[in-house]
Amino acid sequence: ETGVTQSPTHLIKTRGQQVTLRCSSQSGHNTVSWYQQALGQGPQFIFQYYREEENGRGNFPPRFSGLQFPNYSSELNVNALELDDSALYLCASSLTSGSRQETQYFGPGTRLLVL
Amino acid sequence: GNSVTQMEGPVTLSEEAFLTINCTYTATGYPSLFWYVQYPGEGLQLLLKATKADDKGSNKGFEATYRKETTSFHLEKGSVQVSDSAVYFCARNNAGNMLTFGGGTRLMVKP
Numbered sequence: 386e387t388g389v390t391q392s393p394t395h396l397i398k399t400r401g402q403q404v405t406l407r408c409s410s411q412s413g414h415n416t417v418s419w420y421q422q423a424l425g426q427g428p429q430f431i432f433q434y435y436r437e438e439e440n441g442r443g444n445f446p447p448r449f450s451g452l453q454f455p456n457y458s459s460e461l462n463v464n465a466l467e468l469d470d471s472a473l474y475l476c477a478s479s480l481t482s483g484s485r486q487e488t489q490y491f492g493p494g495t496r497l498l499v500l
Numbered sequence: 501g502n503s504v505t506q507m508e509g510p511v512t513l514s515e516e517a518f519l520t521i522n523c524t525y526t527a528t529g530y531p532s533l534f535w536y537v538q539y540p541g542e543g544l545q546l547l548l549k550a551t552k553a554d555d556k557g558s559n560k561g562f563e564a565t566y567r568k569e570t571t572s573f574h575l576e577k578g579s580v581q582v583s584d585s586a587v588y589f590c591a592r593n594n595a596g597n598m599l600t601f602g603g604g605t606r607l608m609v610k611p
Binding site: 389391416418420425426427428429430433441443473475477479481486488489490491492493494 | 504534536542543544545546549589591593595597598599600601602603604
């Protein structure tokens with residue numbers, strides 16, 4: 386059983402650029418959630434995808450967007466990057482069955498630095 | 501909104517000392533509660549969880565009991581090791597299974 390994987394591991398961008406981060410969910414999981422973890426802080430929920438649709442969103446502007454693919458993998462896109470977007474971006478996968486959602490398991494993260 | 505508050509670190513202990521990291525949560529709804537651990541340069545690993553009041557989660561010598569009357573989920577370990585040095589996050593889930601995390605507590609264990 387493979388765990389959650391994310392790519393790339395590190396990324397450097399400049400202000401105003403766009404970035405795409407990728408996540409492959411754990412085998413058997415159908416739901417992907419994205420979190421932003423600024424240095425020295427706890428993760429903050431960005432959004433969740435289930436059945437290829439956004440299934441909940443935190444307090445992040447529309448320039449943060451995402452996709453989920455039929456194989457349950459997911460992308461996080463951030464447009465018009467700002468310096469404050471520098472953070473560790475964590476992907477978590479889980480299994481949703483009916484109205485029940487199981488525990489979220491996290492990938493190793495992508496560390497984004499915006500200069 | 502829902503929130504999680506945990507004791508600020510760093511917590512510095514000697515090997516084999518007793519560990520307690522306090523965590524309290526807002527009492528909205530009937531959340532599941534979690535402790536995740538983050539080792540340097542890595543993502544989050546689930547350490548333990550509890551899904552209802554009076555449940556005790558345990559793993560690798562760590563324990564936490566879901567206390568509804570005090571809205572707490574304190575993490576304990578009887579004898580810490582140097583390898584336990586990491587940042588520990590308490591979390592609760594919300595509608596849609598969004599997780600709300602505390603700010604994290606850094607534990608440093610010295611030989």
